[in-house]
């Protein structure tokens with residue numbers, strides 16, 4: 585099995601590579617930050633080589649009560665949570681407008697196996713919806729709105745839906761894994777635990793090798 589892992593930034597790529605320990609069946613490439621860069625870069629890589637699985641991986645925000653800082657989230661669904669229109673009655677998604685889908689299904693069997701293996705390896709891991717946003721949440725009001733829009737949302741990041749859309753358009757299964765660096769809510773950059781999240785991402789990546797090949 586050949587696996588493409590897309591991370592937004594270099595420190596995430598290095599963490600994933602450390603965990604993969606030089607396994608030649610994996611390529612780890614940069615997606616850039618945000619869903620558009622992620623879709624474009626993933627599509628470019630997929631046009632040049634064949635892969636059996638694509639993984640969007642990196643740090644992310646955890647929804648309070650669902651995924652705490654330092655834990656891991658494996659997506660059971662990847663959802664573009666801010667893709668739609670703001671009406672006087674509230675937010676209406678692209679799906680509700682009849683213009684397409686804001687959801688990409690993951691390989692549920694692989695997601696479940698990966699979650700189980702991470703748990704067995706002693707990692708703190710949750711499985712649940714991971715939302716993709718173009719604007720990282722910075723207020724309690726937005727966090728509540730998103731949690732209501734996507735019941736059970738476990739994590740928020742900025743690339744999953746872009747990576748997943750590129751993979752889905754080629755019929756390639758996709759996964760998303762987020763290591764939680766901060767809580768979704770009022771912006772407090774000093775409280776971000778990026779080092780801890782990168783360690784969790786590295787540990788998760790070493791489990792990926794056992795499960796996915």
Ligand SMILES: O=C(O)c1cccc(C(=O)CC[C@H]2O[C@@H](n3cnc4c(=O)[nH]cnc43)[C@H](O)[C@@H]2O)c1
Pocket residue numbers: 592593616617618642643644645646717719720721740741742743765766767768771773
């Ligand atoms: O300084 C900030 O406030 C800030 C806000 C959002 C993202 C960043 C980054 O450093 C970009 C890297 C990466 O971070 C992921 N990420 C991490 N936590 C969150 C979050 O709570 N909401 C959305 N994205 C998050 C994201 O996938 C970026 O690729 C800095």
